Amino acid sequence: MKQNINFESIAKEFLESLGVVVIVDTESRIIYMTEKYGELFKIPKPFPIGKKLHEYVPDESLSAVIRSGKESVEEFFEHDGKTMVINRLLIRKDDEILGGVAFTSTGSRLTVKQLENKMSFLNKQVQFYKDNYFENTGTKYNIDQIITQDQELRKLIDFTKRAARTRSAILIYGESGTGKELFAHSIHNLSGRAKMPFVILNCAAIPETLLESELFGYAEGAFTGALKGGKKGKIEQADGGTLLLDEINSMPLQLQAKLLRVVQEKEIQVIGGKNKEIDVRFVFTTNQDLAEMVKEGKFRDDLYYRINVVELRIPPLRQRKGDIPLLVNHFIEKLNEELGSHILGVDQKVLQLLESYQWPGNIRELENMIERAFNYANSGELSVEDFERLRLKMNLSEMKQENTLTLRAAREEAEKLAILRALKQTKGNKKKAAELLEIDRSILYDKMRRYAIK
Structure with a gap:
């Protein structure tokens, strides 16, 4: 999946946070330098992007690192009365050298290892934005x-x-x-x-x-x-x-x-x-x-x-039915825009119907049910008649509940009752309750969350 991404604008804030940094290409032409680098070496603005680094920093060694292919880490050097640690690293794509980066630290709290980790992360960003062929690299929700x-x-x-x-x-x-x-x-x-x-x-x-x-x-x-x-x-x-x-x-x-x-x-x-x-x-x-x-x-x-x-x-919809009116209004607005409809809302009987249903398919089922109702009404309010399928499902569900009790439902009810009794017997002591039930304490916590036992 290709994306049009301006790497410089995305990476600028990150680079500036590193402090004293300069990046050059394989010809030692300046690609980027941070504000602190310019201040340290007294390079005037606008910064000479595209110019040779040695024209402004005559004693620089980054060019030699690029030519030799050998990185230098934790080297000390003095400049303007200050002793600093300098690291000169290569930026690579597979086996190809794309350029080099130099960064220094003076009184920074960051260790050299932490700075190396930041540069490793930067190299991955360079690789990502240059190659940029990953599937599903973007998110759809927030x-x-x-x-x-x-x-x-x-x-x-x-x-x-x-x-x-x-x-x-x-x-x-x-x-x-x-x-x-x-x-x-x-x-x-x-x-x-x-x-x-x-x-x-x-x-x-x-x-x-x-x-x-x-x-x-x-x-x-x-x-x-x-x-x-x-x-x-x-x-x-x-x-x-x-x-x-x-x-x-x-x-x-x-x-x-x-x-x-x-x-x-x-x-x-x-x-x-x-x-x-x-x-x-x-x-x-x-x-x-x-x-x-x-x-x-x-x-x-x-x-x-x-x-x-x-x-x-994440709680199921049946445990937060107070959200149903909000979700219904949201889906109506969304579907009006997508389908070109003019639904104004739902009448009160519809809300009562929706809130009385257990929603085994949760929010996804609610959205599908609203969209289905849209096919029966192009304008005005959605009425109970527009939810014929939901009423049928509810009737079938009631008949099933009257005539059958599933093994899973019976087991869950028995588990919940046993946990409540154990907690009562141990006066809320979860460790003792777990021992009484002969289960691990982590499993007890899981089941308490599942059955909403406080």
């Missing part, structure tokens, strides 16, 4: 698009904003249609990696036989039919940015072991190729309870504990 007046969901949004600024792996749990992907996109946009790749892999949408090569990539000649030059996997495509592994609960057990190594070691094994270090922030989504899957032997416990560093549990 946190402000979440429509709610529900206090619990507002607290979750505030927590998400804080968690997004860290490097920690995030596990997003929610039923189908609750907006897990919206949260995942928002996490990337709110992080320090927002200008780097955002790559998505749906673990349930790709056949098991192809999932490994999609995730890790492969080298040329790795197997019959392999592309010439090999192929980058999704993890490598996300290097420097964020990888969203959607429906992680669908990943086969044998592949979970390989993913665990990546999450732990920050290194991938390309199929038929060499190990590569990677810098990726992982976000995972699931519509199933992974703690339960661990108990059933369907998900690795070591991987579960690695990816469940930060957990976000």
Whole structure:
């Protein structure tokens, strides 16, 4: 996916934050210098972009580094009575040298290692904006698009904003249609990696036989039919940015072991190729309870504990029905614009109908139901008659509930009752309650959140 991106305008703020920095091409012509570099070497404005660096800094050594291909790190030199550490690094694309960068530190709190890390990140930005061929590098959603007046969901949004600024792996749990992907996109946009790749892999949408090569990539000649030059996997495509592994609960057990190594070691094994270090922030989504899957032997416990560093549990629509009027108005405005309709709203009976339904498909089902009603009315308010399918579904659901009780529903009700009794018996002591129930305390916490037990 090609994008028209002006690298200089995007990277300028980042470069200035590094302090004393100059970047040159292979002919030692100045590509960029920061304000502090110009001040240090008394170079007048406008800065001489395109001119040879040695014309303004006669004793510079960056040109020699480019010619020799040998970088110099942590070298001391004196200038204008100050002793400084200078680092001269090469900017590369694969095996080709694109230019060089020099940066210095005087009384900075940053260590040389931290500065090297910043330059490593800058090199990845250069590579990204020059090559710019990644799939799914952009996000479609941001946190402000979440429509709610529900206090619990507002607290979750505030927590998400804080968690997004860290490097920690995030596990997003929610039923189908609750907006897990919206949260995942928002996490990337709110992080320090927002200008780097955002790559998505749906673990349930790709056949098991192809999932490994999609995730890790492969080298040329790795197997019959392999592309010439090999192929980058999704993890490598996300290097420097964020990888969203959607429906992680669908990943086969044998592949979970390989993913665990990546999450732990920050290194991938390309199929038929060499190990590569990677810098990726992982976000995972699931519509199933992974703690339960661990108990059933369907998900690795070591991987579960690695990816469940930060957990976000998105409440289903049936638990925040106060948001339904807001969501209905939003979808009406959206569909009016998309379909060229002139729907003014819904009558009160429709809202009562919508709020009495349990919405197993959550927000996605609500949007589909509103769009279906649009096909019956081109203007005015939507009436109950426009929601014939919803009324039929509700009638069938009521009949089913009257005649059957599923094993899953019975088990959930029994679990909830047992937890409430254990907490009452132990006077709210969760550790003792978990021992009484003969389950791990983390599983107790998961079930308390699931059943909204305070």
